Amino acid sequence: MHNCHxxxxxxxxxxxxxxxxxxxxxxxxxxxxxxxxxxxxxVLAFVVVSxxxxxxxxxxxxxxxxxxxxxxxxxxxPDADHEHxxxxxxxxxxxxxxxxxxxxxxxxxxxxxxxxxxxxxxxxAWRREQRQQHSPALPTLLLGxxxxxxxxxxxxxxxxxxxxxxxxxxxxxMSTLALLLWLRLGLEYPKPAISALSASPTLRLLGIVxxxxxxxxxxxxGWVSSNYAALACPDFPACRDGQWQPVDVPxxxxxxxxxxxxxxxxxxxxxxxALLRHRAPALxxxxxxxxxxxxxxxxxxxxxxxxxxxxxxxxxxxxxxxxVFANARCRRPAWSISRAMPVGQxxxxxxxxxxxxxx
Ligand code: HEM
Numbered sequence: 001m002h003n004c005h006x007x008x009x010x011x012x013x014x015x016x017x018x019x020x021x022x023x024x025x026x027x028x029x030x031x032x033x034x035x036x037x038x039x040x041x042x043v044l045a046f047v048v049v050s051x052x053x054x055x056x057x058x059x060x061x062x063x064x065x066x067x068x069x070x071x072x073x074x075x076x077x078p079d080a081d082h083e084h085x086x087x088x089x090x091x092x093x094x095x096x097x098x099x100x101x102x103x104x105x106x107x108x109x110x111x112x113x114x115x116x117x118x119x120x121x122x123x124x125a126w127r128r129e130q131r132q133q134h135s136p137a138l139p140t141l142l143l144g145x146x147x148x149x150x151x152x153x154x155x156x157x158x159x160x161x162x163x164x165x166x167x168x169x170x171x172x173x174m175s176t177l178a179l180l181l182w183l184r185l186g187l188e189y190p191k192p193a194i195s196a197l198s199a200s201p202t203l204r205l206l207g208i209v210x211x212x213x214x215x216x217x218x219x220x221x222g223w224v225s226s227n228y229a230a231l232a233c234p235d236f237p238a239c240r241d242g243q244w245q246p247v248d249v250p251x252x253x254x255x256x257x258x259x260x261x262x263x264x265x266x267x268x269x270x271x272x273x274a275l276l277r278h279r280a281p282a283l284x285x286x287x288x289x290x291x292x293x294x295x296x297x298x299x300x301x302x303x304x305x306x307x308x309x310x311x312x313x314x315x316x317x318x319x320x321x322x323x324v325f326a327n328a329r330c331r332r333p334a335w336s337i338s339r340a341m342p343v344g345q346x347x348x349x350x351x352x353x354x355x356x357x358x359x
Pocket of ligand 1: 053056057214217218219220221222224225226228229230231236257258260261262264265292293295296297299300304309310312313316319
């Protein structure tokens with residue numbers, strides 16, 4: 001027990017130092033660019049979304065009954081005997097479960113670091129030299145989103161994992177990731193994208209429909225997970241004992257998610273085929289879609305092993321990023337100020353790309 005306590009103390013110490021370094025070092029670094037911050041934020045957002053799934057799926061969502069601290073501790077969790085006694089007095093009937101509390105706090109530290117990175121991105125986006133090239137509107141919107149996401153994180157705990165809040169929190173995390181990627185891809189302008197001819201209005205419309213279908217499907221997935229309906233249909237492709245119809249609410253929710261998967265397969269598949277001449281986005285879409293469908297089916301057939309369930313969530317994030325990437329390839333990511341510029345003209349000769357049909 002004593003060893004366990006000192007191990008926790010060491011972990012607490014290291015975790016607090018890590019958070020401190022993650023936040024302060026990049027800001028001290030003179031001349032830090034939005035691009036670098038976006039790269040770091042993108043990686044961290046993917047980690048936070050996956051960690052969130054791990055916390056949810058290992059039933060650690062209520063590992064800390066309060067927010068933002070854990071049993072009142074902003075750094076670490078109750079450790080010493082007197083801290084346990086204080087926690088028991090403040091939260092009767094909710095004994096400290098160290099493993100669950102740590103999972104929850106690590107997710108909060110990672111999400112907090114991401115929030116600070118996004119704050120730094122939004123602050124840099126308002127600098128004059130940056131504003132001349134890119135509108136600060138999207139980074140500011142992203143900052144608003146991440147603040148709302150923190151509120152949803154709090155409500156997830158205080159409203160005891162209400163399905164609507166849990167699903168909204170999942171969608172908020174995925175939207176943060178998607179917006180970060182959109183901003184990052186916007187910085188690549190004016191690298192050549194798909195030519196004006198092939199980026200037809202139909203292709204661009206298909207891209208938007210694919211994005212909407214994936215977003216809807218992620219929402220449905222969160223609805224399955226937060227309603228504990230994952231095992232309501234243990235067979236595949238039928239729900240149970242050769243039956244295709246739902247027999248209760250959980251099986252109806254589960255089957256709606258399978259129906260959504262069919263829709264996603266059709267729309268994203270069609271988008272990939274339409275992009276076939278442009279290898280990278282088409283292959284990425286096909287690979288992410290195949291992986292995600294396989295993970296979903298494997299989760300049903302193997303009865304939801306934790307790692308596969310987390311991988312299914314990360315797979316959804318990958319599929320979303322593939323669809324955002326493909327969309328960015330057929331239109332210019334919209335935060336570029338130079339949108340008003342005629343096709344094929346840049347601010348400098350080097351920037352005069354081949355031109356794309358403007359979205
Ligand atoms: C095609 C695209 C698909 C997407 C984008 C998608 C996305 C998601 C997401 C985001 C979740 C929530 C995960 C979480 O709470 O961490 C989820 C849950 C789930 N999905 Fe999918 N899914 C897809 C396809 C499928 C398919 C084909 C199946 C099975 C036939 C499936 C079965 C499940 C199950 C059983 C859960 C609940 C897991 C749990 O309780 O955590 N999914 N899905």
